[in-house]
Amino acid sequence: MEKKMELSYPQRMLAAAAQLPIWVWVAFAGYAGVMFFSLHDYIGWQSANVVLGLLALPLVTRITGKNGLNYRYGILAMGAAVLSCYVPANTLLYFSIVFALLFVTEAGIGRINLLPLILAVLMSPLVQYAADVFSFPIRLHLTQMVGQGMELMGMEVTVRGNMILYQNNEFAVDPACMGLNMLVTSLITGVMMMAVNQQRYKKIISARWIIPVMICMVALNIFSNSVRMVCLVLFNILPDHPAHGWIGIACLFLYVMLPAMWLSGWLIKRFGTDLSKMPPVQVSARLTGWGMLAVQALLLVSVSVAATLIKKEKAALHNDQSPVPAVAGFQSTRIDASIVKLQDSSTLVYIKQIPGFYSGDHHPMICWRGSGFSFRQIEQQQVAGTTLYTALLTDGKQQLHTAWWYDNGSSRTVNQFVWRWDAFKGHLPYSLINITASSESELKQAVTKVLNQQPFNSILKGM
Known part of the structure; x- marks a missing residue:
């Protein structure tokens, strides 16, 4: 009697996909269309993190049960929409689109594991924004720590903001040197490692271990970049030297990837649940019920309506032409409903209102970097109490000095958490004030x- 060949997990997934009802494909296509037409400028489709995440998605996705009436992601999707x-x-x-896609998957294919959701979070622009904006205090503290460590080693270094001065050369703990871009990439790779080890050991780890693993990877990444910074300064390797990038890759591999691979493997072997007898994925050829089909249709319509409203709201902001209060000595221009530009012969001032505590803040680092400038000598200063x-902006041709803080006409701060908490409590909305000049x-x-x-102050309170 001929022995029946056992299908691999990817083969079982492909076989199950061939059995999917047509409404599943229609739903997937609908959400993909909404995401592409509404969020094509929001999602960095060509960024390394998004590309890596899309490639990792089939690897980390595991179906662990039959399709059916599971509404957990549907409720989250509707709430977000x-x-x-x-x-x-x-x-x-x-x-809302991510949750909706997971909802369709569980209703049409089967119960899905947690790793795809974590991957979607890491691919989101929200994570990159947080890495860019909330990292300023971390960078300053990291620079101080690295500088103090070098002084203990007997090296004569000077620390200024995020700059380390050694032998008349400047070394900046900027987003690249700190590895914040690599941080998100390493977290995505860490999720892939967990998936690979689960396949390797035929076990699946409980969700309660995933967050501790992510926290360990963040700690390893910070340690890796501290070692990287010491090496760059110690051996006087400037940014234009080929070894600058290779040292970063070597530190990432030695101090992040290898320990993370060992840690995830050890945890899965020690605490993982055996899946060697996991039943094959089975998809019911029939619909899961007219009630589920109605819910899926209602959710798709709700997400589409939300996308339309957001697009109209954004368009209205850009078409705002209301007058700006006059400021003596400045030429005033309204860019849109939330951004005012003031300019004189030597100074450029942007006042960028922030709609709420939940919003992005047009951070100078993001906006100026988009204009081709890089940030140097970032530090906190006291000016007029x-x-x-403050920071130095360079683009290879010119050099500018810039400063920024958050202001609502009554309170001023540089702390992201302070102004967001004030806005959450219902205080006057904050604006980001960014001033740029040609000299300090x-x-x-x-x-x-x-x-x-x-x-x-009148502009701030009247926006």
């Missing part, structure tokens, strides 16, 4: 002028 109608944020729309961030002295004069002029 309804909330995005009142809070027009692309992030809410993104997650106000704490603010002109910048400080401009900052003092802005802080002491009442018309600027």
Whole structure:
């Protein structure tokens, strides 16, 4: 009697996909269309993290049960879609689509594991935004730690903001040097490692271990980049040297990837649940019920309506032409409903209102980097009694000095958590104030002028 060949997991998945009812494909196509047409400018489709995440998705996805009436992701998707109608944020729309796709998968194919959701979170622009914006205090503390460590080693270094000065050379703990881009990439790779080890040992790890593994990877990444920074300074390797990138890759491999591979493998072997007898994925050829089909249709319509409302809201912001209060000595221009530009012969001032505690804040690092500038010498300073961030902008041809803080006309801060908490409690909405000048002295004069002029407060309270 001929022995029946056992199918591999990918083969079982392909065989199951061939049995999917037509409504599943229609739903997938509908959400893909909404995501492409509504979020094509929001999602960085060509970024390394998104490309890596899409490639990893088939590897980390595991179906562990039959399709059926499981509404957990449907409830989350509907909640995010309804909330995005009142809070027009692309992030809410993104997650409503992600939850909806998971809902379709569980209803049409089978119960899905947690790793695809974690992967979707890591691929989201929200994570990259958090890495860019919330990392300023971390970078400054990391620079201080690295500088103090070098001093203990007997090296004569000077620390200024996020810069380490050694032998007349500057080394910056910027997003690339700190590895924040690599941090997200390493987390995605860590999810892939967990999936590979689960396949390797035929076990699946409980969801309660996933977050501790992610936290360990963040700690390993910070340690890796501290070692990287010491090596760059110790051996005087400047950014234009080929070894600059290779040292970063070597540290990432030695101090992040190898320990993470061992850790995830050990946890899966020690605490994983045996899946060697896991039944093959079975998909019912019939619909899971007219009630489920109606819910799927209602959810697709709700997400589409939310996407339309958000798009109209964004278009209305760009078409706003309301007048700007006059400020003596400045030429005022309204860019859109939330951004005002003030300019004189030597100074450029942007006032960017932030809709709410949940919103992005047009951070200077993101906006200026999009214009081709890089940030150097980032540090906190006191100017006219106000704490603010300052930095040096360079694009290879020119050099500018910039400063920024958050202001609502009554309170000023540089702390992301402080202004978001104030906004959450219902205080006046905050705006980001970004001032740029050609020299440090002109910048400080401009900052003092802005802080002491009442018309600027009028703009803040009237936006």
